[in-house]
Amino acid sequence: MRYLYTFVMYLATPLIVLRLLARGVRYGNYHRRWPERFGLFPRPDFSGSLWVHAVSVGEVNAAEPLIKALKRDYPHAPLVVTTVTPTGSARVHQLFGDGVFHVYLPYDLPFAVHRFLKRIRPRLALIVETEIWPNLYFACRRRGVPLMIVNARLSERSMRGYRPMRSLVRSALRTVRQIAAQSRTDAARYRLLGAEPSQLVVSGNLKFDMPVPEGAVDAGAALRRQWGPRRPVWIAASTHEGEELAVLEAHLDVLRRLPDALLLIAPRHPERFKLVEQSARSLGFTVATRSANRVPGAHQVFVIDAMGELMPFYAASDLAFVGGSLVPIGGHNVLEPAALERPVLVGPHTFNFEEITLTLIREGGARRVPHAEELGHAVLDLLRDARLRERMGRGARHVFDSERGAVGRVMELVDRVLGE
Incomplete structure (x- = not known):
């Protein structure tokens, strides 16, 4: 053989x-x-x-x-x-x-x-x-x-x-x-x-022992001050082809109820940075990018077209959707937002982080979205309920700490x- x-x-x-x-x-x-x-x-x-x-x-x-x-x-x-x-x-x-x-x-x-x-x-x-x-x-x-x-x-x-x-x-x-x-x-x-x-x-899992980068929380707080501390903000991280359009459509649902909401989107692969920016513009969003604008102003979508910068943006967000899970990629690292006490949303495909995701869901730190059409509703529920976000964030951090x-x-x- x-x-x-x-x-x-x-x-x-x-x-x-x-x-x-x-x-x-x-x-x-x-x-x-x-x-x-x-x-x-x-x-x-x-x-x-x-x-x-x-x-x-x-x-x-x-x-x-x-x-x-x-x-x-x-x-x-x-x-x-x-x-x-x-x-x-x-x-x-x-x-x-x-x-x-x-x-x-x-x-x-x-x-x-x-x-x-x-x-x-x-x-x-x-x-x-x-x-x-x-x-x-x-x-x-x-x-x-x-x-x-x-x-x-x-x-x-x-x-x-x-x-x-x-x-x-x-x-x-x-x-x-x-x-x-x-x-x-x-x-x-x-x-x-x-x-x-x-x-x-x-x-x-070694990922439970990963350090929160020094200054990430302070950097996140500084970002929030720039675009408004009361502004509803959510992040879609490590997204793939086949789910980025779903994320943008979910943000359309969010904007109907929360017109000042901001979506941060970080494609998993650099070759998709420009494609995601173009898709957002074609749907009528006002768009800024990390490379051109550094931080968003009154924009509706901000494309994080840079590698290795997720943690400050997680810290600056109210909740995180972790990509690779609406399509059968298997999901990506749910522990990064959990370490920062952020509620986590995932899609149905999380076999790459199966036990961690199930533990987060069981302990109340994460929610599973059964299909793309439900993503906007799940984001809205969390953005409109600060107590729920706080409770889920504590649950997520508890899981992270207990597994180190x-x-x-x-x-x-x-x-x-x-x-x-």
């Missing part, structure tokens, strides 16, 4: 190159870093690195407190952070600058993986959330690099996706030293994929593995 998998990967290489060309058109400097996808980059002058892989923005944000703990507890160990997406790469540089060595993870081709590991010479590999690459895993075992999956999660959808190559995935998982799962459900799914019970531990501690539990596992 492994030979078949590798053969298919080689057959797919021309398509991979075409994809690189397409992304090079979308992202101006993307083509300069193509060699990294095949394990080619200047050899860093270190060995014995601690390597953390976080595929994109969400995983980088989740890994932030863990990376900071590694820097604190192992100050002399070089830190390598890999991502797959350009937005993930940008987030690494935004959070850590030159404090870590960053490259893209190579494709799961044996020669590319060999080059990559030969250059970074890791002492430990930490894979964040759900990234099972068989050739990479087998190569780590061959080189004696202990491998851990941390903040491990596995949705029902992802588990179904692995079924056609289940025997290969099972063999790959057996090379992992420890799987630190977010929840009992995630641990059970990894067990069904083939992990041994001795490999599994439930450590909780995952970083400490994962670091105990790291210390044990490195000690061995």
Whole structure:
């Protein structure tokens, strides 16, 4: 099965190159870093690195407190952070600058993986959330690099996706030293994929340990002073194609009852910034953008066309709708608004944050909108009821506080593995 998998990967290489060309058109400097996808980059002058892989923005944000703990507890160990997406790469540089060595993870081709590991010479590999690459895993075992999956999660959808190559995935998982799962459900799914019970531990979700950025609350308060502290404001964060129009139509419903209301909308992907701005203008909204206007004035819609700036805008909002949930993306991080005591609205598709979302709903910190047509009504209910917002905000923050501690539990596992 492994030979078949590798053969298919080689057959797919021309398509991979075409994809690189397409992304090079979308992202101006993307083509300069193509060699990294095949394990080619200047050899860093270190060995014995601690390597953390976080595929994109969400995983980088989740890994932030863990990376900071590694820097604190192992100050002399070089830190390598890999991502797959350009937005993930940008987030690494935004959070850590030159404090870590960053490259893209190579494709799961044996020669590319060999080059990559030969250059970074890791002492430990930490894979964040759900990234099972068989050739990479087998190569780590061959080189004696202990491998851990941390903040491990596995949705029902992802588990179904692995079924056609289940025997290969099972063999790959057996090379992992420890799987630190977010929840009992995630641990059970990894067990069904083939992990041994001795490999599994439930450590909780690293995202509960994420720090609220210094100054985010003050920055949010300053924003509110600029556009009016009594003005009704809601945010739609990390939105995707297929739900942005629904958000804008919901805001039309809101404006009929609250004509001075303001919508902040933050598309998940940079290529959608301009499209969302144009859609809002075509519906007759007065629109401002972060890049052109910095803050809204008397505008009805404000497009946050910047990455990594959500927290101050969450702090400046009365409530938050978290995107990727009206369409079957699986939802995004509901913990960021929860950390700031903001009521949370989600759509029906939240399988990426299944247990956290259910806990927030059960504790009164979040509400589920069954379909797009109900979003405007749900937003109106909250904007018109300050006591309800306050009660939901307290519930959301209680969930956030009660689940903290995952970083400490994962670091105990790291210390044990490195000690061995």
